[in-house]
Amino acid sequence: MGKLIRFLPLILVIALGVVLYRGLSLNPQDMPSALVGKAMPAFSLVTLNDSEKTVSQTDLVGDIVLVNVWATWCPTCKYEHPYLVDVAKDPQVKLYGLNYKDDRDAAKKWLEHYEDPYVFSIFDEEGTLGLDLGVYGAPETFVIDHHGVIRKRFAGAIDTRVWRREFEPLIAQLIEEKKQGK
Amino acid sequence: MRLISIFILAFALVIGVNQASASPVETFEFNDEVTKIRFQALSKELRCPKCQNQNLADSNSPIAQDLRKELYELLQQGKADSEIVDFMVSRYGEFVLYRPRVSALTYVLWFGPVVLILIGIIVVIVVVRRKPADKKALVLTSEQQDKLKDLLNDK
Numbered sequence: 001m002g003k004l005i006r007f008l009p010l011i012l013v014i015a016l017g018v019v020l021y022r023g024l025s026l027n028p029q030d031m032p033s034a035l036v037g038k039a040m041p042a043f044s045l046v047t048l049n050d051s052e053k054t055v056s057q058t059d060l061v062g063d064i065v066l067v068n069v070w071a072t073w074c075p076t077c078k079y080e081h082p083y084l085v086d087v088a089k090d091p092q093v094k095l096y097g098l099n100y101k102d103d104r105d106a107a108k109k110w111l112e113h114y115e116d117p118y119v120f121s122i123f124d125e126e127g128t129l130g131l132d133l134g135v136y137g138a139p140e141t142f143v144i145d146h147h148g149v150i151r152k153r154f155a156g157a158i159d160t161r162v163w164r165r166e167f168e169p170l171i172a173q174l175i176e177e178k179k180q181g182k
Numbered sequence: 183m184r185l186i187s188i189f190i191l192a193f194a195l196v197i198g199v200n201q202a203s204a205s206p207v208e209t210f211e212f213n214d215e216v217t218k219i220r221f222q223a224l225s226k227e228l229r230c231p232k233c234q235n236q237n238l239a240d241s242n243s244p245i246a247q248d249l250r251k252e253l254y255e256l257l258q259q260g261k262a263d264s265e266i267v268d269f270m271v272s273r274y275g276e277f278v279l280y281r282p283r284v285s286a287l288t289y290v291l292w293f294g295p296v297v298l299i300l301i302g303i304i305v306v307i308v309v310v311r312r313k314p315a316d317k318k319a320l321v322l323t324s325e326q327q328d329k330l331k332d333l334l335n336d337k
Binding site: 028031033034035101127131132133134136137 | 231232234244245248249252271272273274275276277
């Protein structure tokens with residue numbers, strides 16, 4: 001017992017070292033969203049391509065939905081764009097855009113120049129829906145199940161690796177849930 | 183003397199300029215002094231979600247500007263402090279609070295230091311109390327006493 005106590009400080013220091021070392025590899029930007037498990041917040045906004053067409057949260061219910069927050073002022077959105085074009089080809093998910101605090105003409109030009117992967121883009125010039133979603137930057141991507149409940153929020157760019165790791169398992173699970181009529 | 187006062191003035195100016203450049207440049211009109219103080223207190227209490235070690239009052243990032251505006255509007259609508267905090271937490275999570283609420287998740291954070299101090303006090307008490315016991319061991323048995331006497335007498 002006496003000998004063990006002598007080693008206690010060493011053991012404590014090693015334990016502390018392990019904890020701190022683990023802390024080094026954690027991403028401090030990685031925050032859980034307060035909205036996971038909650039319904040998509042209510043909104044009523046026009047689409048990017050048609051300033052006459054108003055859409056709301058009910059337009060997103062029924063399918064497994066991805067809502068991608070993007071803007072022309074966001075360089076990472078450009079990086080992520082080709083992957084989104086790929087994702088949009090998957091018939092089992094529907095990809096919507098949330099054009100966040102952007103200039104309409106610039107955003108339209110962007111979609112013409114690259115490719116428009118979105119079913120439609122919600123035009124959130126003032127960032128009101130962004131605020132309700134707890135968006136603090138772009139790009140961010142939300143996964144919404146067929147009941148309209150937010151199941152995941154991912155901040156950062158999507159690429160093949162991120163997609164496989166962060167999205168594929170969840171989407172497979174949601175497809176299964178939908179099949180079972182949960 | 184004059185030189186000193188010039189130095190002091192220059193120093194004050196430098197500090198003043200630094201402070202002015204550090205604080206964001208918006209002006210909000212408040213109806214009364216109390217609302218203004220509440221605004222200042224809340225924007226110090228709430229954390230900027232993007233720039234993690236700054237509060238809303240300090241940060242100049244677009245999201246902090248938006249949230250200050252939102253905070254101002256909520257205050258103008260006559261919302262209570264707790265309602266405003268709930269509003270922010272429901273969107274940005276517990277993270278936005280510089281002083282996290284007491285919950286199962288934050289027990290360690292809130293009570294950890296107290297527990298550590300208590301453990302420290304207990305350790306100190308135990309160590310201090312053990313000393314007399316050690317001293318007892320120093321008392322010689324009668325055999326040892328005799329031996330000692332022999333040794334001393336030999337001299």
